Amino acid sequence: MSNTSLKQRERQSNLTGWSLRTVGGVVSAIFVFFFAIPMVWLILATTKSARALSVENPFSIGTWSDFVVNWNQLFEFQSGAVSTWVANSALYAGGALVLTLIASIPAGYALALTEFRLRGTLLVLTLIVMLIPNTALVLPIFLEMNAVGLIGDPLSVILPMSFFPFGVYLTYIYFSTSIPRELLDAARIDGASEFKVFSRIALPLAAPIVALVGFFSFVANWNNYFLPFVMLPSSSDYPIQVGLTTLLGATPAFNPSSAGSTSVQLPTLALATVISVLPVLIMFLFSQRFLVRGMTAGGVKE
Amino acid sequence: MAYAFVTPYTLLALAFGIVPAFYAVYLAFTTREGGFAGLTNFSQVLGDFRFWPAAQHVALYVIIWLFALVILVTLLALIVHNIAIRWASTSLRFIFYIPGALAGASSVLLWLFMLNPSASPFSGLLHAMGFESFVEVIAPNNLPLVFAIIAFWAGAGGWIVIMYGALNNISQEVIEAARIDGAGPFQIARRIQIPMMRKWISYMGIISLAAGVQLFVEPQFLSQASQAVVPNDYSLNQLAYQYAFRQNDFNGAAAISLLLLLVALALSAVFVLRGGLFDKE
Numbered sequence: 001m002s003n004t005s006l007k008q009r010e011r012q013s014n015l016t017g018w019s020l021r022t023v024g025g026v027v028s029a030i031f032v033f034f035f036a037i038p039m040v041w042l043i044l045a046t047t048k049s050a051r052a053l054s055v056e057n058p059f060s061i062g063t064w065s066d067f068v069v070n071w072n073q074l075f076e077f078q079s080g081a082v083s084t085w086v087a088n089s090a091l092y093a094g095g096a097l098v099l100t101l102i103a104s105i106p107a108g109y110a111l112a113l114t115e116f117r118l119r120g121t122l123l124v125l126t127l128i129v130m131l132i133p134n135t136a137l138v139l140p141i142f143l144e145m146n147a148v149g150l151i152g153d154p155l156s157v158i159l160p161m162s163f164f165p166f167g168v169y170l171t172y173i174y175f176s177t178s179i180p181r182e183l184l185d186a187a188r189i190d191g192a193s194e195f196k197v198f199s200r201i202a203l204p205l206a207a208p209i210v211a212l213v214g215f216f217s218f219v220a221n222w223n224n225y226f227l228p229f230v231m232l233p234s235s236s237d238y239p240i241q242v243g244l245t246t247l248l249g250a251t252p253a254f255n256p257s258s259a260g261s262t263s264v265q266l267p268t269l270a271l272a273t274v275i276s277v278l279p280v281l282i283m284f285l286f287s288q289r290f291l292v293r294g295m296t297a298g299g300v301k302e
Numbered sequence: 303m304a305y306a307f308v309t310p311y312t313l314l315a316l317a318f319g320i321v322p323a324f325y326a327v328y329l330a331f332t333t334r335e336g337g338f339a340g341l342t343n344f345s346q347v348l349g350d351f352r353f354w355p356a357a358q359h360v361a362l363y364v365i366i367w368l369f370a371l372v373i374l375v376t377l378l379a380l381i382v383h384n385i386a387i388r389w390a391s392t393s394l395r396f397i398f399y400i401p402g403a404l405a406g407a408s409s410v411l412l413w414l415f416m417l418n419p420s421a422s423p424f425s426g427l428l429h430a431m432g433f434e435s436f437v438e439v440i441a442p443n444n445l446p447l448v449f450a451i452i453a454f455w456a457g458a459g460g461w462i463v464i465m466y467g468a469l470n471n472i473s474q475e476v477i478e479a480a481r482i483d484g485a486g487p488f489q490i491a492r493r494i495q496i497p498m499m500r501k502w503i504s505y506m507g508i509i510s511l512a513a514g515v516q517l518f519v520e521p522q523f524l525s526q527a528s529q530a531v532v533p534n535d536y537s538l539n540q541l542a543y544q545y546a547f548r549q550n551d552f553n554g555a556a557a558i559s560l561l562l563l564l565v566a567l568a569l570s571a572v573f574v575l576r577g578g579l580f581d582k583e
Contacts, residue, residue, distance in 0.1 A: 020486075020487055020488065022497045024381040024384065024385075027377065027378070027381060028378070028381055028382070028385075028394060031374075031378060031398065033389055033396055034398075034455070035397050035398050035401055035459065036397050036413075037423055037424070038401070038412055038413070038416055038423075038455065039400065039401060041415070041416075041423045042412055042415070045415070053421060054420055054421060058422075058423035058425075059423065065563060068381070089481070100312075102310060103311040103314055105309045105311040106306075106307035106308070106310070107310070107311035107312075107313075109307060110304045110307035110308045111308070114304040114307070115304070116304040116308075118306060119304075122308065122312065122315075124574070125315060125319070125320075126315075126569065126571050127570075127574045128571060128574055129315070129319045130570075131508070131509065131566075131569070131570030131573060131574065132512065132566045133509075133513040133515075133516050133566060134566060134569055134583060135516040135518060135539065135565070136512075136516055136562055136563045136566045137318065137319070137322055137323065137515075139338065139539075139542055139543070139546060139555055139556070139559040140322035140323060140325060140326035140556065140559055140563070141318055141322045141324070142323055142546070143322070143326065143546075143552055143555070144317075144321060144322045144325050145330060146552075147325070147343065159314070159317070159318065160318045163311075163314040163315060163316055163317070163318040163319060165315070165319075168311060189476050189493070194304075195306075198307065203481070219403075219405075223405040223406040223407075223408070224406070224517075225406045225407045225519045226518050226519065226539075229522075230543070233310070239406045241406055241408065242407070244407050244408065244411055245523065245526055248411065248414075248526055248527055249526060253418070253420075253421070253562065254414065254418075254436075254527040254528075255526075255527070255529065256529075257529075266415070266421060270415065271364070271411055272411075273404075273408050276407070276408045276411075277403050277404050277408045280403045281400075281403040281404075282404075283403075284400055284402065284403040285400075
């Protein structure tokens with residue numbers, strides 16, 4: 001290749017480089033707006049009065065006193081229903097989190113580092129169920145719970161939420177890739193019982209995976225809508241996600257028939273939306289790396 | 303001793319994985335009185351005048367959503383990966399990712415605001431497109447697109463972050479070699495990066511397809527917010543819900559659930575058997 005054609009080519013590729021960069025810049029700018037505007041708007045909306053929300057610039061900042069008014073209206077709704085719903089969410093997601101960890105960490109460990117009959121079966125079952133969206137089993141689980149008379153009981157959501165095959169899979173991948181079997185064998189030769197091997201050697205090394213499984217389990221369960229919606233018919237048992245439906249029904253802007261003394265204004269509904277995701281939002285702020293590590297664990301090997 | 307470690311998990315798997323699935327099979331093939339029903343429950347739901355419209359709604363939504371997801375996620379991941387300035391790339395990923403915190407009901411509620419021309423920050427855009435009221439925005443023909451936008455807004459960021467991670471795993475030497483051979487960013491993307499991401503793209507596609515078929519929260523919420531302009535049997539899962547709770551027909555509900563479950567099972571089985579999720583190394 002002669003020198004001139006090389007130069008020509010370089011100039012050409014510089015040119016495509018420039019235009020590509022411009023297109024890339026424009027595309028990212030559009031999507032930054034698309035993803036960010038709703039979030040920014042939502043946070044700002046909580047600080048405005050209903051009038052200001054519809055009249056003023058959507059991105060103006062409201063006042064502290066309007067925020068307090070919205071806050072009070074939200075927590076006075078149906079004499080404190082919102083606090084009950086948030087507490088219910090915490091109970092369901094928290095209870096399921098504890099049970100998930102108790103069940104899946106030892107299971108993932110045993111699948112990775114011990115031998116037993118049906119190990120292969122349990123592994124395949126875990127993988128298949130893991131990829132099924134959790135809504136697919138909601139109605140069948142409802143029919144089952146109905147048959148044993150647990151409908152309306154907190155256990156009817158906590159127990160199904162505790163079955164978390166993805167957590168077992170993550171633990172399995174972690175233990176099989178990062179802990180050598182020889183380490184455990186050495187402990188066994190020294191006379192440690194199987195339980196001691198797990199609790200004294202494997203578990204202390206597993207802190208990152210416990211946090212990872214806990215994160216995914218909590219986020220999935222806090223945001224779960226379909227399961228509690230079906231299992232818990234009484235308003236006093238709702239988690240906040242289902243409670244949002246009630247708030248929506250009491251908002252005259254969406255439901256004109258609800259105008260009255262208990263009605264909810266739009267900024268209050270916006271505040272409810274923020275509160276309904278606050279714990280998850282806080283976890284998300286610190287968890288981007290978690291997500292990548294979890295979803296790419298083991299799966300990327302070609 | 304290994305059994306003690308797996309017992310709690312196995313019990314949960316039996317109680318909330320295997321048993322409900324088989325119970326649904328049992329209900330789907332029996333009558334209300336418990337006698338064998340053959341395929342009558344299935345022919346009843348498939349013959350229901352609401353079934354095929356619901357299936358069509360879901361199919362249209364899933365097609366739009368998957369199309370947007372595969373193309374835009376790949377594109378945005380490539381763009382973000384090509385940005386050399388570190389803080390810019392990090393903050394872009396963060397902005398794309400953070401809406402994921404609002405999964406489910408919260409994201410739908412937020413988008414009710416966005417789609418309401420009287421409150422929305424996008425009201426200029428909505429007016430420019432000829433929409434004057436909330437009810438016009440959620441006209442039946444727009445719904446698959448509306449649901450796809452909501453799902454994309456909440457879900458795309460997580461996948462962009464994952465694809466970005468996959469792009470980082472491609473060795474720099476391969477890319478460098480291609481560049482020396484005269485490949486531009488376009489060709490590098492087409493010949494090297496996209497083929498290397500293929501496994502992740504198909505993983506995303508299968509998970510999203512399986513989840514999309516289950517559409518429930520979005521139409522359920524819109525139905526409530528719109529005074530039933532959006533019907534409460536818009537999607538298949540809603541129809542199954544109607545069967546169970548309005549008509550007290552658990553056998554019909556089980557039949558629909560089973561059909562949906564089969565779709566999800568088939569997709570996941572294909573991926574497990576062909577995708578190599580099993581491999582430790």
